[in-house]
Amino acid sequence: MNETLTPQAWQAIALTLKLATLTSGLLLLIATPLAWWLSQTRSPWRSSISALVMLPLVLPPTVLGFYLLVLLGPQGWVGQFTQSMGLGVLSFSFPGLLIGSTVFSLPFAVQPIQYAFEAMGTRPMEVAATLRARPIDAFFSVALPLAKPGLLTATVLSFAHTVGEFGVVLMIGGNIPGETRVVSTQIYGHVEAMEYAQAHGLAAGMVVFSFAVLIALARLKKRSDKVLS
Amino acid sequence: MTGDPSLRICASLDRGDFALQVDLTLPAKGITVLFGPSGCGKTTVLRCVAGLEQAHGLITLGPETWQDSAKRLFKPTWRREIGYVFQEASLFEHLNVRENLLFGLRRAGKTRATQGLDAALDLLGITHLLDRAVTGLSGGERQRVAMARALAAQPKLLLLDEPLASLDIARRQEVLPWLERLHDQLQIPMLYVTHSVDELARLADHVVMLDRGSVRACAPLAEAMASQDVALAIGEEAGLVTQGQVIDRSPQDHLAQIQFGGGILWVRDPGMAVGQTVRVRILARDVSLALTVHDDTTLQNRLQGVIESIEADIHPSQAIVRVRCGRERVLARVTLRSLRNLSLEAGASVWCQVKSVALII
Numbered sequence: 001m002n003e004t005l006t007p008q009a010w011q012a013i014a015l016t017l018k019l020a021t022l023t024s025g026l027l028l029l030i031a032t033p034l035a036w037w038l039s040q041t042r043s044p045w046r047s048s049i050s051a052l053v054m055l056p057l058v059l060p061p062t063v064l065g066f067y068l069l070v071l072l073g074p075q076g077w078v079g080q081f082t083q084s085m086g087l088g089v090l091s092f093s094f095p096g097l098l099i100g101s102t103v104f105s106l107p108f109a110v111q112p113i114q115y116a117f118e119a120m121g122t123r124p125m126e127v128a129a130t131l132r133a134r135p136i137d138a139f140f141s142v143a144l145p146l147a148k149p150g151l152l153t154a155t156v157l158s159f160a161h162t163v164g165e166f167g168v169v170l171m172i173g174g175n176i177p178g179e180t181r182v183v184s185t186q187i188y189g190h191v192e193a194m195e196y197a198q199a200h201g202l203a204a205g206m207v208v209f210s211f212a213v214l215i216a217l218a219r220l221k222k223r224s225d226k227v228l229s
Numbered sequence: 230m231t232g233d234p235s236l237r238i239c240a241s242l243d244r245g246d247f248a249l250q251v252d253l254t255l256p257a258k259g260i261t262v263l264f265g266p267s268g269c270g271k272t273t274v275l276r277c278v279a280g281l282e283q284a285h286g287l288i289t290l291g292p293e294t295w296q297d298s299a300k301r302l303f304k305p306t307w308r309r310e311i312g313y314v315f316q317e318a319s320l321f322e323h324l325n326v327r328e329n330l331l332f333g334l335r336r337a338g339k340t341r342a343t344q345g346l347d348a349a350l351d352l353l354g355i356t357h358l359l360d361r362a363v364t365g366l367s368g369g370e371r372q373r374v375a376m377a378r379a380l381a382a383q384p385k386l387l388l389l390d391e392p393l394a395s396l397d398i399a400r401r402q403e404v405l406p407w408l409e410r411l412h413d414q415l416q417i418p419m420l421y422v423t424h425s426v427d428e429l430a431r432l433a434d435h436v437v438m439l440d441r442g443s444v445r446a447c448a449p450l451a452e453a454m455a456s457q458d459v460a461l462a463i464g465e466e467a468g469l470v471t472q473g474q475v476i477d478r479s480p481q482d483h484l485a486q487i488q489f490g491g492g493i494l495w496v497r498d499p500g501m502a503v504g505q506t507v508r509v510r511i512l513a514r515d516v517s518l519a520l521t522v523h524d525d526t527t528l529q530n531r532l533q534g535v536i537e538s539i540e541a542d543i544h545p546s547q548a549i550v551r552v553r554c555g556r557e558r559v560l561a562r563v564t565l566r567s568l569r570n571l572s573l574e575a576g577a578s579v580w581c582q583v584k585s586v587a588l589i590i
């Protein structure tokens with residue numbers, strides 16, 4: 001492997017793993033309260049918010065990437081805000097890429113957690129309340145542990161989905177080595193340069209990785225089914 | 230009831246297809262059974278008391294006010310000192326039995342907390358299950374753990390929502406004695422929801438009968454069982470349920486003599502002690518009426534009384550005759566034709582011949 005993978009390829013792999021880890025971590029923090037709200041609320045806003053969360057599922061990544069680029073760029077709202085905070089412009093940078101992939105993988109994190117909360121029903125929270133647990137206590141001591149299979153699935157899915165993204169990365173991150181060049185864009189670069197051997201090394205790795213993720217998800221599902229039955 | 234702490238439940242709710250309108254003042258001791266067909270609102274009443282649902286009204290237990298809509302006061306569930314046992318297994322599956330039991334106890338902040346736990350473990354006989362996973366328990370064991378968990382936090386009121394309904398008959402018979410133990414040994418009041426007449430007869434001290442969201446009867450057990458509303462509602466199972474005391478035993482006949490407010494009865498003796506208090510249940514269909522006392526019959530249990538009223542029954546051929554015997558009212562289910570033949574009317578002196586007496590120890 002070492003002979004087929006160039007130092008640039010290893011750099012891309014490291015960056016991909018870093019991006020995927022941070023994205024899935026960030027998504028757990030964002031998606032869990034969002035999924036909880038969606039599973040509990042009777043607000044008329046529910047369907048609109050839910051549709052908004054699911055939007056990245058149906059939009060071409062280029063569309064999402066384009067709007068993120070506009071928003072984060074020097075003229076965009078977010079760009080102007082980050083500039084006024086002295087953070088510079090986030091487009092074509094790693095933080096920008098992180099924001100992009102977080103938005104892009106949001107539905108993959110929200111849905112499994114939301115399903116887990118919905119499958120749990122209202123009963124466990126009611127039981128917790130009759131046992132003197134205030135709502136926030138009940139959420140952490142009952143709802144979260146019971147939704148663990150959903151949280152695990154969400155983490156694996158958003159990690160894998162981030163590893164596999166391409167369009168958004170290209171739109172918002174460009175292809176800067178060490179900053180925004182991940183495995184998928186690296187493969188694209190190799191192919192453009194007719195370096196098929198190097199492309200093969202990375203592409204085969206992606207196939208193996210994706211296969212392993214799907215196996216892991218199936219195992220996870222089997223285990224959570226056993227817990228529920 | 231003046232001076233006695235009581236449980237006041239005044240609740241009204243309108244959901245379009247279902248309206249609830251109750252105003253109850255219940256004794257703050259013993260078991261009050263909320264009884265009625267499914268959909269009558271009994272569980273809703275229980276959930277309002279727990280604060281799991283919010284109706285318009287007033288809910289107080291002794292000096293504590295849990296809800297007073299007039300003052301815009303509503304204590305959330307977790308601030309009410311209640312124990313709640315749900316219909317189906319409601320144990321937390323991510324915790325083992327011990328952790329389930331400790332869940333409420335830790336949050337109740339009682340100083341003598343472990344005493345509450347030890348007492349609850351003992352009362353429900355689950356000490357040997359402590360380190361088991363919840364998923365490995367039988368249905369009956371789960372409900373016993375759920376009851377112990379509710380009790381461990383030392384509530385001031387125990388609410389039970391059809392705790393036996395999710396169990397099969399065998400399991401029900403396994404759990405019922407534990408409920409009777411709770412009844413005998415606990416000092417706190419209990420509200421018990423059921424549609425089972427058997428559970429009502431065994432456990433109730435006080436009965437509230439609900440029908441389509443309103444109260445049809447609210448009385449001590451014997452009085453409630455003798456009321457027409459309850460008799461009609463429970464049909465074949467209508468009859469007297471009351472307390473009595475063992476006054477004599479006849480070991481060679483395996484019989485025991487029970488004294489109750491209506492007289493003396495011979496019953497099968499399962500091995501009772503003289504002086505023991507028992508519940509007796511006499512179904513209306515097991516009582517026949519006679520104008521004179523008969524000695525040439527195998528029916529040995531006879532109670533003398535006066536007909537208080539004759540009321541319509543579940544079938545047009547029959548009537549429920551309410552006979553006052555001493556302090557009790559015995560119900561007899563007889564045909565209208567025999568009433569006519571014997572010219573029985575209110576005020577007539579009769580003998581109630583009792584074919585069978587069920588004993589609830």
